[in-house]
Amino acid sequence: MMRRVLVFLAVAGLAAALLPLALGTGVPEAPGALATAYLEDAPGDFGAANVVTAIVVSYRGFDTLGEVAVLFAATAGVGAFLTRKRLGIGDAEPADKPAATEILVTATGLLTGLLVMFGVYIFLHGHLTPGGGFQGGVVIATALLLGLLARPESKLSHGILSAVESLSGAAYVGMGLAGAFLAWGFLDPRVLPLGRIGSLVSAGSIPVIYSLIGLKVGAELSGILDALKGDRE
Amino acid sequence: MLVDAAILVSGFVMIAAGIGAVLARSLLVSILLSGGVSLVASLVFLLMGAPDVAMTEAAIGSGLTTVVYLYAMARARQPDEEDADPLGDAVKGGRR
Numbered sequence: 001m002m003r004r005v006l007v008f009l010a011v012a013g014l015a016a017a018l019l020p021l022a023l024g025t026g027v028p029e030a031p032g033a034l035a036t037a038y039l040e041d042a043p044g045d046f047g048a049a050n051v052v053t054a055i056v057v058s059y060r061g062f063d064t065l066g067e068v069a070v071l072f073a074a075t076a077g078v079g080a081f082l083t084r085k086r087l088g089i090g091d092a093e094p095a096d097k098p099a100a101t102e103i104l105v106t107a108t109g110l111l112t113g114l115l116v117m118f119g120v121y122i123f124l125h126g127h128l129t130p131g132g133g134f135q136g137g138v139v140i141a142t143a144l145l146l147g148l149l150a151r152p153e154s155k156l157s158h159g160i161l162s163a164v165e166s167l168s169g170a171a172y173v174g175m176g177l178a179g180a181f182l183a184w185g186f187l188d189p190r191v192l193p194l195g196r197i198g199s200l201v202s203a204g205s206i207p208v209i210y211s212l213i214g215l216k217v218g219a220e221l222s223g224i225l226d227a228l229k230g231d232r233e
Numbered sequence: 234m235l236v237d238a239a240i241l242v243s244g245f246v247m248i249a250a251g252i253g254a255v256l257a258r259s260l261l262v263s264i265l266l267s268g269g270v271s272l273v274a275s276l277v278f279l280l281m282g283a284p285d286v287a288m289t290e291a292a293i294g295s296g297l298t299t300v301v302y303l304y305a306m307a308r309a310r311q312p313d314e315e316d317a318d319p320l321g322d323a324v325k326g327g328r329r
Contacts, residue, residue: 052285082308122288130284138292145300221297228304 047194048127048203056132057206057213061187065176068213072169075220082227100150108150115143123214127203133210137217144222148229156226165219168212175209236280243277260306268299 031039038055048054056064100108123136147154179188189204196202247270254266271294278287 050285131288132285135285135288135292138289138297142292142296225300225304228301228308 043197046189046203046206047197048206049198050127050129052130053127053132053206053210054203057126057209058187058189061176061209064213065172065187068169068172068216071217071220072165075165075223078224079227100152104146105150108146112143112147115146116140119143119214119218123211124200124207126210126214127206128198128200133213134217136214137219138221140214140218141221141225144218145225148225152229156222158223158226161219161223161226164215165223168216168219172209172212172216175205175212179205240277240280243273243280247273247277261303264299264302264306267302268295271295271298 030036038059039051042048042051042054042059046054046058048058119136119139119142121136122131122139123133126132126136144156148156175191176187178191180186183190187209189206189209192204192208194202194204200207250266250269250273254263254270257263257266271290275287275290275295278284278290
């Protein structure tokens with residue numbers, strides 16, 4: 001009884017503390033000073049049609065590098081823990097995994113190529129349309145997930161996954177360093193010509209960086225899904 | 234106006250699905266309902282004019298997270314069925 005009263009008091013206190021926040025919400029009439037500056041400067045600074053991408057990759061590029069590092073740490077943790085030995089499965093895997101249905105197998109054959117192409121499209125056009133490296137990477141991982149579901153006994157090539165992952169990560173940091181030495185600062189996209197705004201080859205190194213992020217995220221998430229499948233050596 | 238109404242309806246759907254996810258007896262239903270919360274949230278982001286966030290929420294929140302939860306649920310169940318010691322059986326019997 002006492003515990004219930006305490007819990008209720010804690011919840012009520014939390015609600016009272018958050019009430020001003022909830023009452024003060026709403027859509028502001030005009031964007032704030034920082035948002036206005038981003039909206040006005042981004043097309044001129046970097047030639048990026050999608051301001052969100054300009055913010056994520058350039059103005060706040062260092063945060064994005066941190067996010068990618070966090071994702072890498074999570075993948076490494078999952079991959080290290082979910083091995084066969086640690087799961088206690090051993091080599092004698094029971095061979096009673098049900099085969100995938102005809103519908104799943106057929107749909108996987110049709111969709112895998114389209115999904116990979118769509119993911120590549122999303123991160124290649126990140127500086128023009130909504131989306132970018134993270135979203136495109138997840139779509140690519142979805143394509144590989146379909147493959148894993150349709151053929152449970154198949155294995156992803158860890159060599160290729162880790163090569164793609166580490167090479168694109170190193171190239172990402174390399175592009176950042178190139179920005180520091182050749183342009184204004186770390187991860188400055190103006191190391192490459194900005195081009196005409198709205199065209200595919202524009203916005204300096206933003207599409208290059210976002211494509212690298214897309215490859216890295218796709219490889220990492222595919223690795224997580226493969227590890228969760230549980231038959232990793 | 235129409236957009237506001239749609240956001241309100243989506244909000245109520247999200248609250249209902251969230252409560253359902255907490256109260257559901259089966260873990261599978263909870264996982265699917267929490268994926269549904271993310272799906273509706275991505276719709277709300279789209280209605281608010283944030284397609285970038287909506288794409289992330291739809292792909293990661295409702296797609297990948299649900300899959301990871303489902304895999305984790307299957308993985309957490311497997312030792313129950315495989316190990317044969319009486320303690321495991323007792324735990325299993327107590328839970329079901």
